[in-house]
Amino acid sequence: MKPHKLVEDAEHRELEALRRRHQLILNAVGEGVYGLDLEGNVTFVNPAAAAMIDWDEKDLIGQSMHRVLHHSHPDGRYYPKEDCPIYRAFQDGSVRRVTHEVFWRKDGTSFPVEYISTPMRDEAGQLIGAVVTFRDISQRSCSFAACSSAVRVLTADSKSSFVRCSTASAHLRWLISRKVTTAPIS
Numbered sequence: 458m459k460p461h462k463l464v465e466d467a468e469h470r471e472l473e474a475l476r477r478r479h480q481l482i483l484n485a486v487g488e489g490v491y492g493l494d495l496e497g498n499v500t501f502v503n504p505a506a507a508a509m510i511d512w513d514e515k516d517l518i519g520q521s522m523h524r525v526l527h528h529s530h531p532d533g534r535y536y537p538k539e540d541c542p543i544y545r546a547f548q549d550g551s552v553r554r555v556t557h558e559v560f561w562r563k564d565g566t567s568f569p570v571e572y573i574s575t576p577m578r579d580e581a582g583q584l585i586g587a588v589v590t591f592r593d594i595s596q597r598s599c600s601f602a603a604c605s606s607a608v609r610v611l612t613a614d615s616k617s618s619f620v621r622c623s624t625a626s627a628h629l630r631w632l633i634s635r636k637v638t639t640a641p642i643s
Contacts, residue, residue: 487505488505488506488590488591488592489502489503489505489506489509489510489589489590489591489592489593490502490503490505490506490588490589490590491503491506491517491522491588491589492577492586492587492588492589493522493543493547493586493587493588493589494585494586495547495584495585495586496521497521497522497523497538497543497544498519498520498521498522499517499518499519499520499522499525500518500586501518502514502517502518506591509560509562509568509591509593510525510526510560510561510562510563511562511563511564512525512563522543522589523536523538523541523543523544525561526560526561526562527541527543527558527560527561528561529559529561529567530559531558531559531567531569542555542574543572543574543587543589544574544587545574546574546575546576546587547574547576547577547584547585547586547587550576550578550584551576552573552574552575552576553573553574554571554572554573555571555572555573555574556571557569557571558570558571558572560591568593568595569593569594569595570591570592570593570594571591571592571594572589572590572591572592573589573590573591574587574588574589575587575588575589575590
């Protein structure tokens with residue numbers, strides 16, 4: 458075998474091992490992770506991201522992720538791509554962190570998410586896309602809603618109790634001001 462062929466084979470094995478390691482890392486991450494090119498099309502996606510939106514990973518590659526999962530606001534209104542923080546990250550090179558939006562599943566249902574869109578640059582510093590990590594915050598949203606509801610109930614109860622105590626206190630002050638005495642009951 459020629460020396461340059463040995464070097465090529467070794468480089469190929471090394472690149473394949475590196476690719477495999479990166480794939481294992483992406484597969485192990487519990488949060489959704491996907492990459493976008495400058496057009497907003499998916500370049501890679503991990504299994505967690507695909508599962509959360511009910512798509513097959515292979516069907517997402519090359520798709521506009523905005524059209525797939527971020528096309529509408531929570532109330533169903535159209536969400537223009539130009540207003541999307543995910544896309545602004547690779548337009549202006551700034552990291553975007555969003556804590557209360559929704560992503561849409563293939564079946565048309567939505568779920569609350571928080572995400573970070575981080576611009577990706579090549580070796581020369583040129584923007585080449587973005588990496589987006591996201592998590593489903595449904596449980597946290599439900600817990601927050603339950604706590605908010607409990608606070609509203611407690612606030613209403615305490616206001617009601619305060620009104621009753623204030624009324625009783627005013628009545629007692631009135632009785633004292635009239636020097637009304639009560640005789641013990643025998």
